[in-house]
Amino acid sequence: MPTLVMKFGGTSVANLDRIARAAKRVAVEVANGYDVIVIVSAMSGKTNELVGWVSETSPLYDAHEYDAIVSSGENVTAGLMALRLQEMDIPARSWQGWQVPVLTTDAHASARIEEIPTKNITAKFGEGMKVAVVAGFQGVSAAGRITTLGRGGSDTTAVAFAAAFGAERCDIYTDVDGVYTTDPRITSKARKLDKISFEEMLELASLGAKVLQTRSVELAMRYKVRLRVLSSFEEPSDSAGTLVCDEEEIMESNVVAGVAYSRDEAKMTLISVADRPGIAAAIFGPLSDAGVNVDMIVQNISEEGRTDMTFSCPKDQVLRAEKAMNDAKTSGAINFHDLVADEGVAKVSVVGIGMRSHTGVAAKMFKVLSAEGINIKVITTSEIKISVLIDRKYMELAVQALHDAFELDKAG
């Protein structure tokens, strides 16, 4: 039997009615002749609630316990989905990550899947089971501890299962009907794309477009998984949603494919550090050891042997970053005058493979932002993207202005 992976995100399993609705969609694919692997997220809002409980109990929490707690939302929806399917006379059972087992690294809260042995689930399909419902987002480390794959990680579970089982397709059901030129919640002019290249999707995802988790796109690209994003609220059709595929499969292309944003960033500046060889390693080593995901970095020109070092990281890691820097100062590894955190910034990025062959995108971006009176705090670029850090209060305005300026509402 061919296998299909269907993933339902938080809003698609937000209550019992939605779970029933998703189960009906699964039943259609079972009737189409597929063995189906369903990956579920927690009910929407649940994971945030669990994360909140963890932080309230222990601000610098132990990541092992964080994972034990925040993975639990998916266990509930997996069981409920299996029960709902059984009520429809479809042979189904639930699997938690450790039961499969989904084997991961021990990088708690951001673990990577290393292997998914297919034996157990395949055996059940052989015995007549039609649907394996798997709790997304979670796995188990070699030490036997529960791990999670980072926020939005159920997408990655889905693609990893599609790769492991050689699924015909991996359908990601969500609350929008595909991938748009930017988040449709920010501008009604956002346009749905029928297709998007793996590379552009990878950049958009890593720059904040949370419609797919970055790692899921990486895996789909590596293992050639046919990945489709579609709405669980609309009637499905073969052409529904957005197909994430190779560049060669795409005819239309704009220089800029999309605009992404990341709302909850922080900018941290170490004032007056010694400008000497090894200083960057002395700063960013401890930050990395503390689990801080440093993104942009700027080092100012030095004066009299001292300089300011600025970096950005997710806002919820500021506490960890401050502790790591203060500890490094106490131990004498680094010396700085002051550490200033600006928690009111956001990152806005434009992405497009067309940038490889077209110049002037950066200049146009900066002009558009300046025309809106938006000050740029930090800039980074790569071959196919340009990112800027700005005051969070201007984030929506920046996204809308860039979307207009690059005419993303029109197909290229």
Ligand code: ADP
């Ligand atoms: P799920 O719970 O189904 O995993 P998510 O909330 O993680 O859903 O992802 C879907 C959301 O991603 C959409 O509701 C939308 O607001 C947001 N989003 C951000 N950028 C984009 C984009 N370029 N295209 C589509 N959706 C986007």
Ligand code: ASP
């Ligand atoms: N429930 C997890 C989260 O909210 C994983 C997911 O939904 O993909 O991040």
Ligand code: MG
């Ligand atoms: Mg998601």
